[in-house]
Amino acid sequence: xxxxxxxxxxxxRVAVGSLDGGLTVKQVFDHAGVAAQRFRSANVxxxxxxxxxxxxxxxxxxxxxxAGLPFVPLNYRLTNQELDALLExxxxxxxxxxxxxxxRTSGNLDVHSVTRDELVxxxxxxIEIPTDWNMDGEDTAxxxxxxxxxxxxxxxxLRQRHLVxxxxxxxxxxxxxxxxxxxxxxxxxxxxxxxxxxxxLYAGRRVVQLPEFDAEKWVELVRSESVTSAMVVPTMLSxxxxxxxxxGTDSPGLPTLRALSYGGGKMPQxxxxxxxxxxxxxxxxxAYGLTETSSTVALLGPDEHREAFSSxxxxxxxxxSSVGRPLPAIxxxxxxxxxxxxxxxxxxxxxxxxxxxxxxxxGLQLTLTEDGWFPTHDGGWLDKEGYLFVTGRIDDVIVKxxxxxxxxxxxxxxxxxxxxxxxxxxxxxDQQWGEKIVAAIVLHEEQEAxxxxxxxxxxxxxRSNRTPDEIVFLEELPYNETGKLLxxxxxxxxxxxxDGSTV
Amino acid sequence: xxxxxxxxxxxxxxCDTEVIVVKGPExxxxxxxxxVDMVEAGSDPVSGELDDSxxxxxxxxxxxxxxxxxxxxCTKPGAGxxxxxxxxxxxxxxxxxxxxx
Numbered sequence: 001x002x003x004x005x006x007x008x009x010x011x012x013r014v015a016v017g018s019l020d021g022g023l024t025v026k027q028v029f030d031h032a033g034v035a036a037q038r039f040r041s042a043n044v045x046x047x048x049x050x051x052x053x054x055x056x057x058x059x060x061x062x063x064x065x066x067a068g069l070p071f072v073p074l075n076y077r078l079t080n081q082e083l084d085a086l087l088e089x090x091x092x093x094x095x096x097x098x099x100x101x102x103x104r105t106s107g108n109l110d111v112h113s114v115t116r117d118e119l120v121x122x123x124x125x126x127i128e129i130p131t132d133w134n135m136d137g138e139d140t141a142x143x144x145x146x147x148x149x150x151x152x153x154x155x156x157x158l159r160q161r162h163l164v165x166x167x168x169x170x171x172x173x174x175x176x177x178x179x180x181x182x183x184x185x186x187x188x189x190x191x192x193x194x195x196x197x198x199x200x201l202y203a204g205r206r207v208v209q210l211p212e213f214d215a216e217k218w219v220e221l222v223r224s225e226s227v228t229s230a231m232v233v234p235t236m237l238s239x240x241x242x243x244x245x246x247x248g249t250d251s252p253g254l255p256t257l258r259a260l261s262y263g264g265g266k267m268p269q270x271x272x273x274x275x276x277x278x279x280x281x282x283x284x285x286x287a288y289g290l291t292e293t294s295s296t297v298a299l300l301g302p303d304e305h306r307e308a309f310s311s312x313x314x315x316x317x318x319x320x321s322s323v324g325r326p327l328p329a330i331x332x333x334x335x336x337x338x339x340x341x342x343x344x345x346x347x348x349x350x351x352x353x354x355x356x357x358x359x360x361x362x363g364l365q366l367t368l369t370e371d372g373w374f375p376t377h378d379g380g381w382l383d384k385e386g387y388l389f390v391t392g393r394i395d396d397v398i399v400k401x402x403x404x405x406x407x408x409x410x411x412x413x414x415x416x417x418x419x420x421x422x423x424x425x426x427x428x429x430d431q432q433w434g435e436k437i438v439a440a441i442v443l444h445e446e447q448e449a450x451x452x453x454x455x456x457x458x459x460x461x462x463r464s465n466r467t468p469d470e471i472v473f474l475e476e477l478p479y480n481e482t483g484k485l486l487x488x489x490x491x492x493x494x495x496x497x498x499d500g501s502t503v
Numbered sequence: 504x505x506x507x508x509x510x511x512x513x514x515x516x517x518c519d520t521e522v523i524v525v526k527g528p529e530x531x532x533x534x535x536x537x538x539v540d541m542v543e544a545g546s547d548p549v550s551g552e553l554d555d556s557x558x559x560x561x562x563x564x565x566x567x568x569x570x571x572x573x574x575x576x577c578t579k580p581g582a583g584x585x586x587x588x589x590x591x592x593x594x595x596x597x598x599x600x601x602x603x604x
Contacts, residue, residue, distance in 0.1 A: 001523070005578050009562045137510040161510050168525055168576060172597045173563025182602070196604040203602070231604045261603045287603035296603040327600065355509065 001135065002167060002202050003029055003062045009174050009204070016055045016207045018225065023120070025201070028058050035063025035119055039094055042112050046143065048072045048095035050083065050105075052211035053188050056119040058197050060096045063119075065160065070140040072155075073189040077481060080104045086145060086153070087111050137161035143362060144191060144291050155362040156291045165355035166195065166294040167202050169329035176205035183230040185210040185218055190482050192264060195295035196231055205229070215239035219254070226256045231287075233264035233483035238271045244278050254279060263287035263296070265483050266392070266408060268415045268422070269321055276309055288323030288390060290376060292367075294356040298332065298388050300324025315383070321412065322387040330354040332388055333373065334381055347381040347406070349394055379406055396487055398427030400435050403465055407487075410468065413461045414439060414454060419447035422477050425468060426491050438494055439468035442476055472497065504531040505543075507573065513541040516548035520560045520581030528572035536560070537583020557584030557591065566592035 003025075006015075011026035023031070039047050047064035049057065049071070064071035072090050074083065076097075084106045087093065092110040102113045142158040182200045184207055186193040200207050208225045210218055213236055221227060232240065237260075244251055260282050262272075267286065276284060283302030289295040300308075300323055308320040326332045333341050334348040342348045351373045359367040359374035368374050379391040391406040398405045407425040414423035422442040427435035439458075443449060451471040459467045478489040507513075507527035514521045515536035521544060522536075534541045539551030560566070562580045567573060568587050574595065575585065585592040 001578060005563060008579065164510070164523075168523075170600055170603070172599050173576075175597065175599055192604050199602065199604055205602075229602055259602055261601070263603070283601065285601045285603050289603075299601065299603050301601045 001164065002198060003032060003058075005173065006201050006204065013178065013204055014206045015201055016058060016209065018208075019206070022206065023055050025204075028055075028062065028201075031059045031120060032062035032066055035059050035114075036066035038114065039063055039067040039069055042094045044069065044092045044094045044110075044112065046070050046072050046090040046093040048074055048087070048090060048093050048097075048111070049188055050074045050076050050095055050097040050101050051116065051188070052076060053184065053193060053209045054116050054211065055209070056096055056116040057188050057193075057209075058201065058207075059119045061194065061197060065135055065139070065141055068135060068139055070143045072143040072145075073187075073194070074145065075187070075189045076101060080106075084109065089155070090143070135160050137164070142194060144189065144194075146291060154364065156358065157360040157362050158291075158294055158358050159360075162294045162356050162358045163198060165329070166296075167198055169354075169356060170296065170327055171199045171202050173202060174204040176200075176203040178204075179226070180204075180228045181206040181208050181225055183208045183210060183218070183221055183225070183227040185213045185236060186231065186233065186264070186482065190264070191289070191291040191295050192231055192233075195289075213239075215243040219243055222254050222257055223252070228256055229259040229261070230257065231261045231263070234262060234267045234271065235265075235479060235483035237262050237267065237275060241271055241274050241278065245274070254282065257282050259283045259285060259302070261285035261287050261299075263289065263323075265485070266390070266411070267321075269412065270415060272320065273309070276305065286323055288388065290378075292357070292359050292374060293330075293352055293354075293376075294358065296327065297330045297352050297354070297357075298323045298326045300387075319383070319387050322383070322389045324388065325386050326352075326388065327354075329356065332382065335375070339369075339375075342381075344382050344384045344386075347379060347391060350376045350378045350380045350388070350390065352376060379408075396426070398425065398435050398437055400427065400430075400437060400465060401433045405437065405466055409462060410437065410439065410458055410466055413458050414441065417449060417454060417457050419443050419449040420454070424477050424485055424487065424490055426487055426494065428491065428494060430469070436469040437466070438470045438472060440472050440474050440477060440490060440494065442474055504533050506530075507532050507534060507575075512544035512578070513575075514544045514546075514548070515539070515541055515581050515583050517551055517553035518555075518559075518581030518583040519579050520577065520583055520585070521579035522560075522566070522575040522585070523578050524574075525565065525576050526572070526574040528568075528570075532573060532587050533589070534575075535586040536581065538586070539583075553583055555582040559584055561594075565595040565597075567595045568592055571595075 007029035014022040015025040015028045094112040141160045143155045145153040284305045286300040287296040288298045331353045333351045391408040410425040421444045424440045430436035478486040507524045511524045516539045517537045538554035559582045560577045
């Protein structure tokens with residue numbers, strides 16, 4: 001439906017790729033029709049994608065919807081065994097993958113393959129494009145496997161009605177000017193990669209894809225393709241900032257970049273402050289969302305960034321580290337452990353409600369409450385003006401001496417120290433307190449800070465039970481490729497290290 | 504008269520217009536296009552004569568009733584204008600959000 005509207009409204013605009021040589025909206029529509037026919041005749045239950053992002057992504061995504069089949073993007077970095085395990089769960093399936101990926105999968109599974117080139121090959125006269133595009137709102141549009149840090153990965157179900165609600169609730173049709181272009185550098189198996197593909201197409205904005213993130217290439221593409229907007233995860237932004245800084249005073253900056261949105265994890269405050277200074281003409285948007293909520297549910301807009309950044313009122317200033325306010329179609333509520341609503345300024349669990357919220361996992365019981373609320377497992381609080389602050393996963397909360405301590409607030413303070421490049425606070429078993437707070441610190445090159453100094457910096461700003469019991473210096477912290485800190489891996493590393501060692 | 508559920512798709516009986524319901528009121532509504540009852544997309548049109556005196560419908564625009572209890576999105580444009588219970592639906596002003604992805 002979204003693609004059909006776009007093809008009817010601005011079919012000649014370039015949807016994906018360079019202005020010269022990219023695919024137009026009409027071409028994506030035609031290729032998706034051919035793909036839909038191919039998927040249907042394969043007699044499968046799912047359409048998978050085990051590949052980096054490419055113009056075949058929108059074709060595969062829309063082709064699957066057209067055929068009434070779930071689109072299942074898988075992480076191409078998984079091991080062969082992990083891939084096979086997931087493919088087994090979704091077979092019979094057809095998968096967009098290159099021959100080298102196919103060689104990695106077990107031949108015993110009922111999985112057909114189609115390559116990138118086959119999906120964008122010029123129209124095949126032997127395949128008739130289906131004319132029926134009457135998908136049902138209840139059809140599963142996307143199955144997205146969660147990163148699965150504990151146990152077997154869960155498959156989040158997003159139905160057509162969730163995604164369409166998200167797009168209609170947050171994007172105005174054909175609202176982009178013809179000169180606009182969005183750079184997508186998040187992979188297809190990340191909800192932001194899917195949401196960006198849909199919302200930019202619906203807005204009529206050309207999409208430029210960067211398959212594997214690299215700060216230098218990202219900056220080059222913004223300049224060569226005159227990119228006007230982009231979405232990045234925190235680790236990407238900090239590398240982009242480093243790259244721009246390394247260009248020195250001769251840096252041409254990024255003059256075409258009007259909007260930069262970030263999300264998908266906690267952004268260190270120094271990074272965003274440096275970015276605001278380096279890119280004074282760029283509008284910054286902080287977006288908060290989850291796979292289960294069809295991407296963004298709250299955002300901090302450009303004016304709110306500027307206001308917070310320049311305010312002398314501490315209550316306004318701290319909003320720079322909030323995720324802003326809920327989208328118009330979304331309600332947010334903070335609940336205690338019994339599910340009772342908490343007043344503003346009190347921390348609890350973030351619950352969200354809205355048409356775009358799915359909260360459904362394949363084969364598991366619906367996690368929505370009877371009245372439609374989705375408990376996110378994220379901790380947070382709302383200020384009096386309704387700005388949402390996210391403190392991190394509830395499962396990551398450190399319980400020391402019966403007190404719940406959120407790692408996020410400790411990390412935030414540590415990151416403000418000029419020598420600290422990265423920081424993570426976690427709880428390790430402790431005989432006396434149940435858990436003790438261990439802070440893992442990565443220092444900037446050629447900078448120093450000692451344990452006492454770092455502990456003091458936390459003691460000055462937070463209640464005394466927040467002061468780390470131990471500081472451990474590491475070369476780097478473990479992240480997955482979409483910039484999520486792997487706390488469980490870090491915990492294992494620290495347990496192995498014993499006390500206070502330096503790596 | 505019909506109950507208009509969010510996500511429901513309706514087609515004009517007398518022009519090319521198609522809409523999707525974004526928000527529907529609790530009670531039943533008589534949804535018209537070009538002065539003639541609209542039908543659920545895919546079903547047979549009802550007979551009637553197109554009144555094309557209005558501005559018609561524009562692709563991708565939202566239309567609302569006076570109380571904003573009903574909101575539809577035009578997915579295919581046409582010559583007929585939309586109405587509900589005899590009153591013309593109005594073009595809704597866009598209030599753009601900053602792009603977040």
